Structure formats: structure tokens, C-alpha cells
Amino acid sequence: MTPSPSPAIAPLTVALRSALPADSVITDPVRLRTYECDGLTYHRAVPGVVALPETAEQVALVVRLCDEHGVPFVARGSGTGLSGGALPREDGVLIVTSKMRRVLEIDLPNRRAVVEPGVTNLAITEAVRDRGYYYAPDPSSQQVCSIGGNVAENSGGAHCLKYGFTVNHVEACEIVTPDGDLVRLDRMDPGYDLLGAFVGSEGTLGVATKVTVRLSRAPEAVTTVLAAFRTIEEGGRAVSAIIGAGIVPAAIEMMDALSIEAAEAAVACSYPRGAGAVLIVELDGPEDEVAAQFARLRELCSGAFETRVAADPAERAAIWKGRRSAFAAVGRISPAYIVQDGVVPRTSLPRVLAAIDRLSAEHRIRVANVFHAGDGNLHPLVLFDDAEPGAGERAEVVSGAILDLCIEHGGSITGEHGVGVDKARYMPKMFSGDDLDTMQLVRCAFDPRGLSNPGKVFPTPRLCGEVPGVRKGVHPLVESGEAEQF
Numbered sequence: 010m011t012p013s014p015s016p017a018i019a020p021l022t023v024a025l026r027s028a029l030p031a032d033s034v035i036t037d038p039v040r041l042r043t044y045e046c047d048g049l050t051y052h053r054a055v056p057g058v059v060a061l062p063e064t065a066e067q068v069a070l071v072v073r074l075c076d077e078h079g080v081p082f083v084a085r086g087s088g089t090g091l092s093g094g095a096l097p098r099e100d101g102v103l104i105v106t107s108k109m110r111r112v113l114e115i116d117l118p119n120r121r122a123v124v125e126p127g128v129t130n131l132a133i134t135e136a137v138r139d140r141g142y143y144y145a146p147d148p149s150s151q152q153v154c155s156i157g158g159n160v161a162e163n164s165g166g167a168h169c170l171k172y173g174f175t176v177n178h179v180e181a182c183e184i185v186t187p188d189g190d191l192v193r194l195d196r197m198d199p200g201y202d203l204l205g206a207f208v209g210s211e212g213t214l215g216v217a218t219k220v221t222v223r224l225s226r227a228p229e230a231v232t233t234v235l236a237a238f239r240t241i242e243e244g245g246r247a248v249s250a251i252i253g254a255g256i257v258p259a260a261i262e263m264m265d266a267l268s269i270e271a272a273e274a275a276v277a278c279s280y281p282r283g284a285g286a287v288l289i290v291e292l293d294g295p296e297d298e299v300a301a302q303f304a305r306l307r308e309l310c311s312g313a314f315e316t317r318v319a320a321d322p323a324e325r326a327a328i329w330k331g332r333r334s335a336f337a338a339v340g341r342i343s344p345a346y347i348v349q350d351g352v353v354p355r356t357s358l359p360r361v362l363a364a365i366d367r368l369s370a371e372h373r374i375r376v377a378n379v380f381h382a383g384d385g386n387l388h389p390l391v392l393f394d395d396a397e398p399g400a401g402e403r404a405e406v407v408s409g410a411i412l413d414l415c416i417e418h419g420g421s422i423t424g425e426h427g428v429g430v431d432k433a434r435y436m437p438k439m440f441s442g443d444d445l446d447t448m449q450l451v452r453c454a455f456d457p458r459g460l461s462n463p464g465k466v467f468p469t470p471r472l473c474g475e476v477p478g479v480r481k482g483v484h485p486l487v488e489s490g491e492a493e494q495f
């Protein structure tokens with residue numbers, strides 16, 4: 010449920026127009042619809058007003074004005090998120106940081122770069138590639154996704170198996186707190202790890218305006234292998250064998266037959282015909298180490314009916330082409346889809362994938378499986394025709410049941426896309442009421458008025474100042490229509 014436009018929006022808009030440059034405040038209904046959803050198009054809401062600040066000071070000013078008028082705000086980068094984390098509010102301000110895209114500093118002796126939140130993920134690597142460095146986290150949308158959004162969602166990517174997530178590569182953040190103060194959080198600060206709390210907080214603790222990231226040295230050698238298997242179960246066994254042998258590849262990715270079909274239709278990736286699954290394994294590091302790992306990898310993938318090894322960067326890019334296009338590619342075989350990113354232990358992959366097949370057949374909903382096989386991070390694409398009556402509802406049922414499977418097998422409802430609005434109702438299935446209360450006390454410490462990206466992550470927000478414990482009666486926000494109780 011999205012609240013109706015607030016009467017406070019009109020005077021706030023006047024104040025924003027006085028404070029920001031021309032054309033930095035959008036109120037035109039047609040232009041507002043540009044921002045009605047993020048990459049998860051299943052959830053939509055037209056923002057009350059959009060602000061496009063160009064500096065950290067302007068972001069702070071916008072947030073202070075929201076605080077003064079009691080109007081909620083949502084931060085948005087490139088809008089590529091897949092959990093509804095940047096879903097706007099009809100009664101609020103959407104703060105879009107896409108104009109803040111400067112690389113402010115490159116400090117190679119200390120292996121750091123300082124960037125604004127609108128800088129794209131890949132742009133950091135491009136800025137230092139010719140000097141032998143790169144930025145390790147690599148979401149599939151790295152060409153367009155922004156660093157501010159990566160920080161908000163603690164984004165991962167194909168290479169997070171070996172190199173970790175965004176949180177492992179952020180050294181400091183300048184942020185605007187929910188009451189409009191501009192402060193710096195640094196990994197080296199003594200006391201509580203406030204930077205660690207901020208990264209992955211999905212915009213509920215403030216807005217990042219400057220990010221200091223760690224740069225990595227380009228590896229001496231990289232070997233990329235594509236192995237094609239007749240069944241996804243055979244591919245899964247190969248993954249277990251690789252990890253069990255003590256090899257930690259930079260990446261292990263898997264695609265099933267349906268996702269391969271979509272990728273072929275979209276980008277003609279020319280994966281082996283007849284594959285029930287393809288496994289992409291990338292090894293990197295010192296040359297001798299990579300050579301030894303590759304020799305062992307060939308043995309462990311002996312069940313593959315075809316194996317390809319990239320001979321140069323162009324062939325490496327060709328192998329990755331199908332995997333990186335997978336999400337967008339399903340548009341070639343389905344009018345609509347829901348994507349999830351639950352996590353299961355690697356040993357549970359065969360059982361969970363078999364259960365997903367059963368759900369697909371039972372509900373007559375196709376599911377394309379693409380996943381970070383090395384760490385059990387599933388990306389099931391639940392395909393449906395939104396013009397078919399009841400198809401969307403069936404897709405929602407299958408999508409939710411997949412998350413239930415992940416929880417039942419000791420996993421998580423999200424590995425890298427975040428909770429957002431899409432998975433908030435599943436949080437009580439993973440956490441107790443006391444757990445959720447404790448999390449919300451952290452949120453209240455940053456944002457006592459609940460204005461920073463409200464309605465995300467938690468199924469029903471606790472009002473700051475409430476005493477933790479079992480709530481009696483209807484929550485005030487549910488009673489007023491500002492939130493839903495699941």
C-alpha cells in the first residue's frame with residue numbers, strides 16, 4: 010500500500026525549487042513516471058516529487074527540508090535494483106543521485122579511489138585498468154549500476170565467491186543522515202563499526218554522497234572455462250567437487266537450459282547445443298597457481314560433454330556474454346518475470362533445484378535458473394505472462410515458495426539484491442520478533458522520525474520510542490493506512 014500525496018508536498022516543492030538549480034526538481038506527471046519503479050517492475054509507485062542534486066551539500070539540503078516538513082524520502086541511483094529498494098513514495102521525495110558521477114580521487118599507492126554515488130561500478134575499473142588495477146565487486150549490471158546503490162544493497166556479483174561483497178571493498182563513506190547532517194564513516198574509526206552498519210542498510214540509515222573504495226591489483230593470470238553438462242544435477246556435482254578439492258575460483262556460475270535458451274535468443278552466445286546446464290569457472294592469481302588449479306579443474310569437470318577454455322580476453326568476454334545478459338535476456342522468452350536471490354548451502358543445491366522444478370510444474374509457471382553456484386546464491390527467474398489472468402498471482406506463489414525452500418534448508422531470503430519492499434514479509438520467517446525489534450532500534454538510532462526510505466526491509470515498522478516486546482492491538486501505522494501487516 011502506497012500512501013496518497015501529502016499536503017506537505019506542495020510547500021516542500023516550493024522550497025526545493027528555491028534551493029536547487031533549474032530543472033533539478035521534477036513535478037511533471039509524465040516525467041515522474043520515469044521513476045515509478047526500480048529494476049523490479051512488479052512494484053510501482055509514482056513519486057510525489059523528484060529532486061536531482063548535484064553535490065553532497067544539495068543532498069543534505071534536500072534531506073533537511075524533508076525533515077522540516079515531515080516528508081519521507083527515498084534515495085535512488087541508476088534504478089537497477091531488483092528488490093523494490095528504490096520504490097518511491099507518492100507522499101514523498103525521490104532523491105536521484107545520477108548527476109553525482111565524478112571520480113574525485115585515485116590514490117594508487119594506498120589502493121583507493123574516492124567517487125560520488127552516481128559513478129557506475131564499471132567506471133571505477135575503467136579509470137584504473139591501464140595502470141594494472143580494478144574494482145572487484147562486479148554485479149551483472151555493472152555497466153549501469155551505481156556505487157551508491159551498490160553500497161545501499163551490499164551488492165555482490167560473479168566474483169564475490171573469492172573477493173567478497175561491496176562491504177569488503179568500502180573503506181569510508183560520506184553520508185547525509187536522515188536529519189540532514191553531513192558526516193563521515195570510516196573503517197578505521199574506533200568504536201562501533203558504523204560503516205559496516207550503513208553498507209547494506211538499503212537507504213534506511215541515510216544517503217551516501219561520497220564513497221572511498223578499495224582497488225585491487227589485476228591478477229597475473231586469468232583462465233576462464235565453460236563446461237557443458239547434460240543435466241543441472243551433473244553440473245551441481247561438479248561444483249561440489251571443485252569446492253571440495255579446496256579450489257577457490259574467482260567465480261563459479263551456472264545456467265540451466267531455459268536461461269541458456271533466453272541468452273541465445275538475446276545475444277547469440279553460442280553455448281554448446283543440448284546443454285542442460287553450463288558451468289562458467291574463472292581462475293585467477295599467480296600464473297603457476299592458476300595452471301595447477303586448471304589441471305585439477307579439468308579432472309573434476311570430466312563429466313562435461315564439452316569444455317571450452319578462453320584463449321584471449323575476447324573469448325573470455327564471449328563466454329561471459331550469455332551469463333551477464335541472463336536477466337534481460339528472459340524478455341525474449343517471457344513478457345514478465347520476478348527474480349529472487351535466495352541462498353542455500355551448496356550441498357542443498359540438488360534438492361532445492363529439484364523442488365523448484367516441482368513447483369514450476371505444479372503451478373504451470375516456468376522458472377529459469379541462473380546462480381552463483383560457488384556460494385549457493387540462487388537467481389531463479391519466475392516467468393509469466395502478465396496479460397494472462399491469474400498468472401502474476403501464480404508467479405508470486407512460486408517466488409515465495411522458493412524463498413521458503415531457502416529458509417527451510419538453512420539459507421537466506423537474499424544474497425545480494427536486498428530485502429526492499431519485495432521480501433519484507435519474509436523477514437519474520439527468518440528472524441524472531443526480538444531480532445526484528447533489535448534491528449529496528451538500530452534504525453531508530455539513525456532515523457528517529459522514520460523518514461529515510463520507510464516501508465522497506467521490515468514488514469511493519471516499529472515506531473521509534475516504542476518499548477520492544479509483543480505488540481498489543483493494531484499498529485498505529487497499519488491503522489492509519491501507512492503500512493500493511495503481513
